[in-house]
């Protein structure tokens with residue numbers, strides 16, 4: 001709303017009767033309760049603590065954008081910014097459609113269908129998906145304790161979503177599509193972590209898993225000898241249980257990798273609906289899936305709220 005319209009309303013309030021003011025109050029309350037996106041954006045203003053350009057703490061209010069979003073001017077570098085600068089929601093338009101979009105994203109609705117239902121173009125639908133995906137990706141656990149399960153998943157390499165193919169396309173029937181290895185790990189009772197690796201090498205596997213392992217933890221893996229070697233070379237005192245049999249064996253009633261294996265098959269099944277995800281975006285789709293496991297359907301505003309947290 002333009003400030004001039006708001007001024008007209010504000011100027012009219014003193015002349016309203018008590019009954020009309022009460023009526024206005026109820027309308028305002030209803031509007032405040034239903035405008036979830038507006039509240040997320042307004043609440044974000046309380047979190048703005050520094051200039052995103054130079055990180056200085058001194059800034060002043062500097063009007064509002066056409067959409068009523070607070071703008072600021074840094075006292076140090078003189079640059080301006082708004083409360084959504086450097087959040088995934090920066091410069092995103094059509095905020096009245098965000099919640100419905102997230103809801104459909106949650107259900108795994110295909111982009112083309114989302115674009116049609118919301119009457120937005122396909123490029124916008126794609127752009128939004130990757131904006132909203134930025135948030136779950138930043139919440140990845142970085143270290144684990146206790147019993148940890150780890151295993152690799154493999155998916156065919158894909159350049160979907162990329163404008164330029166980094167290599168010559170394969171001729172029909174000519175050679176197999178390389179598989180991309182992904183380490184999935186899980187701390188019992190906590191959350192899943194993941195790392196999309198470039199190649200299936202011991203070095204890559206070590207780089208992916210070593211930072212997660214802490215003193216006194218117990219790592220459960222399959223019989224892959226790379227894990228044995230990684231644990232041996234690692235300067236951390238930990239226990240390693242290798243589950244060698246293929247039939248989902250359990251050692252001492254607790255040591256197994258069934259949670260991770262179950263996760264991998266459910267995630268792959270869920271991924272099928274997107275009919276192939278570009279390798280470059282796999283980690284975001286993993287993050288998204290893990291994030292959804294933690295939440296319940298209907299928490300779309302929570303998604304937005306976490307997206308704007310610094």
Ligand SMILES: [Zn+2]
Pocket residue numbers: 051052053054055056074075076077078079
């Ligand atoms: Zn600044």
